[in-house]
Amino acid sequence: MLGLHRLDHRLGLLPSGDRPTDDGAAGGLAQHAGQGEDRHCFSEEHDADSGHLQRLESDVAVAQRLVQGLEEQLDTETIDDKLTHGLSYLSGKMTGHAQTLKLEHGDRLVRLDLKKLTIVADTVEGITELLRIGSGKNHVGYHVATHLALHQYFVVNSRPVPRFLMLDQPTQPYYPSDMAKQRGRLEDIALDEDRVTVTRLFELMHQVVRDLSPNFQMIVSDHADLPHDWYQDSVRYNWRNGEKLIPTTWLDDNPTP
Structure with missing residues (x-):
């Protein structure tokens, strides 16, 4: 045991001037072993703290990038540029549809x-x-043109807006009587110019849907019944001659009190 103590002393592992007995040498060696364990535990704690710090630094970097991205989105100049671009796109489409x-x-x-x-x-x-x-025909035409332009912008720019538009009776201003509306034939429209306009209206809607397909859908409920193949191919239900949106059997089974 004394030899071990002396070896430790020469290596500088024990304080200078220690002259332990055999028991003291054993105690000193045990004390040294305990100090080694303390240093080992401290090293493990240091590694754990270092890893935790690295994770925190990584989280901070991610948060900073997120904040920077949000600030760029909220930047007034950027918002104005996007708005100007969007309105310019809409204007071009609206003008083209109006023409x-x-x-x-x-x-x-x-x-x-x-x-x-x-x-x-x-x-x-x-x-x-x-x-x-003025004019109901212009009002309907401009509203249809604007709705189509808006949905073209939404689809092209992948905006989070439902890709769906439903219109009810856009040709109502062109049919002069209820009987004409019931038949829906082009020849029931008095003016040749109006017949052409109704055809143009459906041609425009049909073309926009085709251009945006399969990312856009339109449902149009209308009196018009155009003879063109592209129109008839698009008809899903024809509520005439007793056929109705709400079947009469529903009303018979549930009479109004």
């Missing part, structure tokens, strides 16, 4: 006024709002 439908002032720049939330045309005389344009 296709031969709407009043459709040969001018047509756009969406977000401040007044209306459709306007930049005419030679100045800005003309939809209410001043």
Whole structure:
């Protein structure tokens, strides 16, 4: 045991000047062994703290990148640029659709006024709002043109808006009587020009749906019954001659009190 103590002493593992007895040498060796265990435990704790710190630093870096991304999205200049781009895209599509439908002032720049939330045309005389344009035919045409332009923007730019549009009787201003509406034939429309306009209206809707397919769907309930093959191929239900959206049997089974 004394030899072990002396070996330890020469290596500097025991304090200088220690002169333990045999028992003391054994005790000193045991004390040294205990100190080694303390250092080993401390090393493990240090490694654990270091790993935890690295994870925290990684979390902070991720959070900083997230904050930076959100700040960029909320940046006023960026928002204004995106809004300007979106309105410019809409204006181009709306103007093109208005020209296709031969709407009043459709040969001018047509756009969406977000401040007044209306459709306007930049005419030679100045800005003309939809209410001043007049005519039910123009109102229907501009509304259809705007809805189509909006959905074109939503699909092309992958915006989180349902890819679905339903219109009810967009040709109502063109049919002069209830009997004409019931038949829905083009020849029931009095003016040749109106017949052409109704055809253009459905051609435009059909073309936009085809261009955006399969990412956009339209449902149109209308009196019109055009003879064209592309139109008839698109008809899913024909509620005429006793066929109705709500079957009469439902009403018979559930009479009104």
